[in-house]
Amino acid sequence: MTGPTTSSVPRPFRSRTLRERQGVAAGLVVGVLTAAVAWAASHVLFEVGNWGTDRVTAVTMVAWFVGFNAGVGTWNPPLEWLLGSTPGPDVVTLEVGVGRGRYRYLRFCTDHKVVGMQYLGLAVVLLGVGGVGAVLIRTQLLSPHSTFLGPTAYGDVVTLHGLCMVIGVLLLLIGPFASYVLPLILGARTVALPRLNAMGVWIMASAAACLVSTVVIGGADVGWTTYAPLADQASPAMTALALALVGLVACVVISGINTVATVVTLRARGMSARRMPVMAWGAFIAAGLAVATMAGLLLVMTLVLADRTMGTTFFVAPQGGSGELYEIAFWTMGQPLLYVLLIPPMAAVLEMAGSFARRPVFNARLVVWCFVAIAGISLLTLGHHLYTTGLSPALSGSSLVLTELFALPVGVVVLCVLGTVWRGSIWARLPLYFVYLFLWDIVIGGLSGALLGIPTADRDLHGGMVVTAHLHYMMVGVVLVGAAGGLVYWFPKFTGRMFEERTGRVGFWLIAVGIQVTFLAQFWAGAQGMPRRVAWYEPAFRTANQVSTVGAYVLTLGWVVLLWAGVWSARHGRPAPADPWRAESLEWRVPSPPPLRNFPVGPVLAPVDEDTGVDGGTSRLGVPESAAAATAPERGGPV
Amino acid sequence: MPSEGPSSQEVAGQAAPVEGHGGSWAVAGLCGAGVALIGTVAALVLPGRILPRPASDAATDVVHTFQVVGVLAAVALGIVAGLAAASLVGGHVRSGDTPPPDAPARAAARSVTTLALVACAALVVAVVVWGLSVLTPAGAAGGDPVVVRVTGHQWVWTYAYPGTRVNGTSLELPLGRPVEFEVTSVDVTHGFHPIAFGTQVEASPGVVTVLRVTPDRLGPVRVQCSQLCGLLHAAMATDAEVVSPSDFAHWLVGQGTPTATARRIAGLAR
Numbered sequence: 001m002t003g004p005t006t007s008s009v010p011r012p013f014r015s016r017t018l019r020e021r022q023g024v025a026a027g028l029v030v031g032v033l034t035a036a037v038a039w040a041a042s043h044v045l046f047e048v049g050n051w052g053t054d055r056v057t058a059v060t061m062v063a064w065f066v067g068f069n070a071g072v073g074t075w076n077p078p079l080e081w082l083l084g085s086t087p088g089p090d091v092v093t094l095e096v097g098v099g100r101g102r103y104r105y106l107r108f109c110t111d112h113k114v115v116g117m118q119y120l121g122l123a124v125v126l127l128g129v130g131g132v133g134a135v136l137i138r139t140q141l142l143s144p145h146s147t148f149l150g151p152t153a154y155g156d157v158v159t160l161h162g163l164c165m166v167i168g169v170l171l172l173l174i175g176p177f178a179s180y181v182l183p184l185i186l187g188a189r190t191v192a193l194p195r196l197n198a199m200g201v202w203i204m205a206s207a208a209a210c211l212v213s214t215v216v217i218g219g220a221d222v223g224w225t226t227y228a229p230l231a232d233q234a235s236p237a238m239t240a241l242a243l244a245l246v247g248l249v250a251c252v253v254i255s256g257i258n259t260v261a262t263v264v265t266l267r268a269r270g271m272s273a274r275r276m277p278v279m280a281w282g283a284f285i286a287a288g289l290a291v292a293t294m295a296g297l298l299l300v301m302t303l304v305l306a307d308r309t310m311g312t313t314f315f316v317a318p319q320g321g322s323g324e325l326y327e328i329a330f331w332t333m334g335q336p337l338l339y340v341l342l343i344p345p346m347a348a349v350l351e352m353a354g355s356f357a358r359r360p361v362f363n364a365r366l367v368v369w370c371f372v373a374i375a376g377i378s379l380l381t382l383g384h385h386l387y388t389t390g391l392s393p394a395l396s397g398s399s400l401v402l403t404e405l406f407a408l409p410v411g412v413v414v415l416c417v418l419g420t421v422w423r424g425s426i427w428a429r430l431p432l433y434f435v436y437l438f439l440w441d442i443v444i445g446g447l448s449g450a451l452l453g454i455p456t457a458d459r460d461l462h463g464g465m466v467v468t469a470h471l472h473y474m475m476v477g478v479v480l481v482g483a484a485g486g487l488v489y490w491f492p493k494f495t496g497r498m499f500e501e502r503t504g505r506v507g508f509w510l511i512a513v514g515i516q517v518t519f520l521a522q523f524w525a526g527a528q529g530m531p532r533r534v535a536w537y538e539p540a541f542r543t544a545n546q547v548s549t550v551g552a553y554v555l556t557l558g559w560v561v562l563l564w565a566g567v568w569s570a571r572h573g574r575p576a577p578a579d580p581w582r583a584e585s586l587e588w589r590v591p592s593p594p595p596l597r598n599f600p601v602g603p604v605l606a607p608v609d610e611d612t613g614v615d616g617g618t619s620r621l622g623v624p625e626s627a628a629a630a631t632a633p634e635r636g637g638p639v
Numbered sequence: 640m641p642s643e644g645p646s647s648q649e650v651a652g653q654a655a656p657v658e659g660h661g662g663s664w665a666v667a668g669l670c671g672a673g674v675a676l677i678g679t680v681a682a683l684v685l686p687g688r689i690l691p692r693p694a695s696d697a698a699t700d701v702v703h704t705f706q707v708v709g710v711l712a713a714v715a716l717g718i719v720a721g722l723a724a725a726s727l728v729g730g731h732v733r734s735g736d737t738p739p740p741d742a743p744a745r746a747a748a749r750s751v752t753t754l755a756l757v758a759c760a761a762l763v764v765a766v767v768v769w770g771l772s773v774l775t776p777a778g779a780a781g782g783d784p785v786v787v788r789v790t791g792h793q794w795v796w797t798y799a800y801p802g803t804r805v806n807g808t809s810l811e812l813p814l815g816r817p818v819e820f821e822v823t824s825v826d827v828t829h830g831f832h833p834i835a836f837g838t839q840v841e842a843s844p845g846v847v848t849v850l851r852v853t854p855d856r857l858g859p860v861r862v863q864c865s866q867l868c869g870l871l872h873a874a875m876a877t878d879a880e881v882v883s884p885s886d887f888a889h890w891l892v893g894q895g896t897p898t899a900t901a902r903r904i905a906g907l908a909r
Contacts, residue, residue, distance in 0.1 A: 151870050158867075223867045229844060230827040230869060317845025323828045324843055357726075358739060363747035363755075388830065388865075389841045390848030400770045404763050411715075411759030418722045419751070425739035426732040436723055443719050447712035450762075451704065454770035460701045460837040463830045463865030527689040527705070529834040531863050534873030538861075582738050 019073065019094060023107040027071035031206070034067025035060050054308045057217070057236040061243045065206045073108035074202040077195040095195070096596065108202060110194035111596060112179050117494065118201045119175020120487075122208055124563070126168035129212060131556060133161030138518075138552040144539045154535040155221025156214070156237075162224025163211060163241070166341075167248060169475065171204065172483050173344045174252070178259045178283050181490050184587035184594060185280050187268025187603040192261035200254040207247025214241050223533055225334065228300070228315035228326040232307045239308050242301040249298045252290050259287035268586060270605030277585050278361050281368045282347025289375045290340045296333025300326055324389055331382035339378040342474070343371050345482025346413055349438045352489050353417050355583040356432040357424025363416050370409035370416075377405050387458045396455040403453035410446055414439060429581070430501045433508050434485025441477030441515060445470060448523065465526030469519045476555075477515045484511075484562065491566065492580045496592045497573030500565050507562030514555025521548035666728045671721020675713050682709025691835045694856040694881060698837025700773040707769045711762060718758075784817040784851070791822070791829030791842035794871035796862060805894040810862065810879035812854050813887035820850040830865030833879060839865055854881040 042059040046052040069075055073095075080087060087095070096111050097104030104114055105121075136157050140149045149157065183191050191197050214220055218235035226245075231238050263284040267276065276284075303326075306312040313319035315326055354361045361367065383399030417439060426432070448470040452458050461467060491499045525544035530537050537545065579588035590598050686705035693699040733739040787810070788799040799806040812818050822831045824842040831850065832839035840850040854860070864875035882890065 151873070155867075155870065155872075221867075221869055227828055227867070230867065233827060233869070317843075322843075322845065324846065327828075357742055359742040359744050362745060363752060366747065366752060366755075388839050389843065390846070397771060397774060400774070401767050404766045404770065407763045407766065408756070408759045411762060412755050414719060415755040415759070418719065418726070419745070419747070419755075421726040422722055423742065423745075424726065424731075425742040426727060427738045428727075428732055428734040436727075439719055439723050440716075443712065443716045447708060447715060450711075450766050451708040454704055454708070454766065454773070456697065456700050456770065456773040456775070457704045457708075459839055460698065460832075460834075462839060463832065463867075524689060527686065529691050529861070529863070531832070531865050531873070533867045536873045 019076070019091065022071060022073035022076075023103070024072060025106070027068040027202070027206075030071030031064045031068030034070075035064035038063030051309055051311055053236045054239045057239040058243065058305065058309050061210050061213075061240050064210065065203075065243070065247065068206045068209070069202055072202045072205075074199050076108070077199065095198070098596070108198055110190075110198045112183050112191040112194060112197060113594065115197050115201050116175045116177075116180025119171045119179060119204075120494075122201065122205055123168045123171035123175060126164045126171065126208060126212075130161050130164030130168055131559065133157045133164065134552060135556055137161060138549040140535060141537070141545045142549050144542055144545075145536050149535065151535045152219070152221065155533075156219025158533050159220050159222050159224060159226070159241075160212075160215060163245075165475065166224060166337075167208070167211070169341055169479055169483065170248075170252065170337075172480075172487075173283075173286070173341065174255045175201070176487060176490065176494065177279075177344055177348065177483075178255060178287060180494065181587055182259065182280060182283050183262055183266065184493070184590060184598055185277055185585050186263065186266055187271060187586040187599060187605075188262060188266035189597045189599055189602060190266075191258055192265050193258045196254050197258045200251045200258070203247055203254070204251035207244045207251065210240050210247065211244035214238075214244075225330060226304070227323065227330070228304055228307065229317070229321070229323050231304050231326075232315050239305065242304050242308070245297055245301045246305075249294045249301075252294050256287040256291035256294075259283055260291065263287075268603045268605055270607060274365070275605065275608075278350045278364050278367055279344075279347045279585075282344045282371055285368075285371045285375050286340045286343040289336050289343075289378065293333050293336040293340075293379070296329055296331075297337075300329045300333075303329075324391060327386060327389060328382070328391075331385045335382045335385065336375070336378040338474070339374055341479050343374060345438070345479050345486065347371070348486035348489070349435050349482045350413075350417055350420065351585070352431045352485055353420040353435050355489070355581045356427045356429060356435070357421045358427060358582075359420065359424050360584075361416070362419035362422075367413055367416050370413045373409040374406065377402060377409070381406070384453050384455075384458065387455045388462045400453060400455055404450055406453075407446065407450055410442070414442055414446075427581075430499060430504045430508065431485045431489035433505065433512075434481050434488065437508070437512050437515075438478060438482050438485065441473055441481060445473030445478050448473060461526065463531055465522045465530045465532050467526070468532045469522035469526055472519045472522070473515070477519065481511070481515075487566075489581070490587070491569065492576030493587055493592050493594070495570045495573070496576055497569055497571075498576045498580060500569040500573055503565035503568070504562060507558050507560075507565055510554055510558030510561060512558075514551050514553075514558050517551025518548050518555050519551075521545070521551060663725055663728065667721040667725035669721075670724040671717040673717075674720040675717025678713025678716055679710050682706055682713050685709075692856065692858075693837060694835035694854055694858070694860055695837060695852045696855065697775065697852060698835060700775075701837040704769065704773060708766060711765055715762065782817050784819040785813060786819050786821065787812075789820050789822045789831055789842065791824035791826075791831065791864065791868070791875075793826050793869055794864070794875040796831070796864075796875065796877050798877075800891060803891050803894075805891055807894065808877065809894070810877050811887055811890045812860075812879065812881050813884040814854055814857055814881055816884065817851060817853045820852075822848045822850060827868050828866050829868050829875070831862065832865040833860050833862045835860045841866060857881050857883065 039056065039060040042056045046055045048056065095108060097107065097109040097114055100107065104111070105118060109115065136149060140146050140154055179191065179197060214237040217240060218237040220234040220238040220241050222231050222234050222238065226241065263280055303314040307314055307316065313321045315321045315323055317323065350361045350367060381399065381402050383395055384403045387396060387399070417435065448466070452461060452467060452470055488499050488504065521544050525541045525548065528541050528544065530541045576592045578591050581588065586603060589603065683706055686702045686709065690702050690705065693702060731739060786801050788801060790797045795808060797806065797808055798810045820831065822840050822842045823846060824844045826844060828844065829842040830839055831842050836852045836854065838850060838852060840848045842848070858881060860879045860881060862877040862879050864872055868875065
């Protein structure tokens with residue numbers, strides 16, 4: 001994952017400054033100590049029981065969050081800003097990770113490539129936890145009245161599986177895509193807000209620890225949507241979970257602002273909006289959508305925390321609260337969030353289709369407009385999550401129209417992927433496999449969504465396994481498959497080594513078959529009438545569930561094989577050249593992995609010939625490729 | 640890759656299919672037609688066999704909706720799978736370390752763009768027209784409705800019939816007469832879902848939501864909670880029964896009597 005790195009430059013012995021000592025180890029020590037002190041102190045302050053336990057949990061978790069980040073150094077930039085001091089060159093050098101070797105991955109590091117890999121590590125951990133959850137869930141559902149987990153543990157695992165997967169995928173997009181690859185695609189030498197970018201990953205790391213800790217401190221049987229008033233009622237683990245989601249909001253908004261700012265301010269000269277690659281557009285639009293909507297999650301989590309720790313009654317009906325309030329507020333964020341997750345993998349798939357069909361993306365400008373349309377429609381379609389609430393049935397018709405409207409831009413994007421590979425020169429390398437799997441899955445996932453968008457159908461299927469099957473086709477079959485393809489595609493850039501494709505293909509086929517078996521069987525169970533999120537079910541659904549469970553094992557094996565192939569290749573793969581795919585965009589004009597400042601000088605795109613319309617593109621950069629290679633240091637060196 | 644226009648070697652508009660560049664319409668047509676055909680047959684046959692036997696108009700509409708969207712999906716899958724498969728067939732596919740020669744860049748002809756937009760718009764219109772046609776207006780129930788007050792508790796449903804002494808955990812409904820469920824909850828949000836009726840409504844604390852349905856088939860109907868409500872969510876179900884109007888009248892009178900209570904206890908013991 002981190003790739004080969006040269007050992008750190010030997011330094012003369014001297015005492016280390018406080019700032020040099022900051023890192024994950026210091027973060028863990030300070031975080032645990034602060035949390036322990038806060039735990040003890042809050043036990044004295046609050047009576048344990050009812051709200052007291054929640055207050056103790058909240059204070060402890062906040063202390064962990066503050067302490068861990070203090071130990072890592074996350075608060076240095078805002079503190080300096082408050083004190084009015086400007087970091088000197090030694091601080092900048094330290095923070096960017098010069099001479100730190102691979103330890104810079106365990107520190108507060110402003111290098112956008114390091115941050116990207118830190119996010120990747122965090123995402124793999126969360127997806128791993130979520131994956132273990134998936135296996136446990138499917139094992140429980142092997143028989144109708146299984147006692148494998150029991151209802152308490154089952155409910156906790158369902159919640160953790162959902163949240164870990166959604167957040168893990170989000171981090172996969174924020175890190176390797178938005179933080180690592182995007183600046184390279186734009187021809188930028190860094191990101192617009194490197195210190196803010198670095199803060200995001202450590203805030204998320206502490207929030208992720210908070211999230212996973214819910215297994216230990218009681219578990220919350222609420223599902224990933226954490227609907228209140230159920231969330232008001234859950235164990236104190238829910239307080240930790242809500243705080244983790246507040247941390248997530250901070251992380252997403254921080255990195256979203258950084259992504260938008262980077263695209264706006266740091267594009268290579270000559271890269272006008274029209275010439276911006278599809279991937280950059282996808283990241284830009286998704287980041288903008290995330291920044292605009294994540295406040296909804298902050299709102300509902302704040303209200304849940306207030307209900308749980310301060311005795312407010314926002315969601316308690318007898319005291320004037322309302323559960324419907326939660327549902328509406330949650331989906332103002334939840335619905336756009338699903339498209340924040342969808343757009344970047346779509347863009348990555350288009351880039352891969354172009355590279356492996358040996359031609360530019362077909363109708364790229366239309367694709368960008370489709371992304372804009374998808375983002376726009378997503379702001380208006382929370383209604384289809386609320387068909388069964390009994391709220392405003394008069395709006396069912398307009399919600400139906402708006403929801404089905406998604407098929408237009410999504411369908412056009414699919415056709416543009418097809419238009420790119422159709423009669424192209426197909427270079428059948430591993431990333432291209434994921435493009436074709438994406439195409440198959442998005443039709444099934446998308447049109448099952450069209451079915452659920454019809455109020456008459458949704459009023460039957462809401463809360464059932466058809467919804468589960470649909471969302472997993474989209475989340476696994478489309479989003480994760482697209483993202484995994486992108487990771488394989490940019491793997492040589494990340495690691496400086498080629499991905500071992502033979503093992504990778506084994507993983508791919510297990511994944512491709514596993515997705516169809518697992519989730520088609522869930523459509524089957526759902527059509528039979530099986531509700532979702534249940535630990536037991538009627539014997540009539542047994543066969544469908546057993547098929548789905550077998551599929552899930554195959555799918556899990558596929559991901560493990562693919563991950564193994566990645567880990568093996570990062571260590572032993574063939575060294576990769578700067579441009580292994582003979583692709584045209586700017587990230588392939590720098591060595592693999594790129595040096596600290598990416599480009600020796602900011603690249604300039606050759607202009608478009610006004611007479612012929614020929615785009616000079618990146619093949620004739622302002623900086624000749626040889627110059628870039630000549631000035632670059634040893635492959636993998638931090639400077 | 641710059642988003643717009645062709646690569647450096649090619650000029651926009653000169654895109655002619657190159658010899659040996661695969662993508663034969665014959666393969667696309669055969670493969671696509673095969674997938675679409677299998678999908679269409681499956682979409683028409685399976686919903687009627689897999690979905691619970693409908694016990695109301697709404698449930699019948701759901702079966703038909705499955706079939707309509709299923710056929711549309713089969714056609715879309717056929718088009719995508721056909722084009723995708725055809726793009727992979729032919730001597731132009733290469734898998735080694737060196738890439739094949741660049742394909743000619745193709746500027747998107749206006750006609751192709753229009754076709755793509757029209758095809759997707761047609762899909763949208765088809766789904767919307769069907770969806771609106773089966774959208775039942777939220778009007779008052781016709782006739783003389785049976786009113787049932789449904790209350791969700793963690794983790795049991797209770798049913799009260801206003802005007803009678805019946806208030807318990809069993810639910811029976813007369814055939815052919817409109818039913819108006821007035822649904823609420825005393826704790827968290829539940830989902831009141833009589834599965835064979837093909838419709839549901841949320842049971843939200845502090846709110847009364849209404850679900851109207853006219854049972855049109857005798858026999859059992861399973862009511863299942865459809866909104867995660869905590870520990871025993873999976874077990875929050877009622878085995879309801881649609882009976883003839885005369886049996887229903889008998890049942891209403893019989894409920895609450897010692898015999899009925901004894902029968903229930905006997906049932907629990909079993």
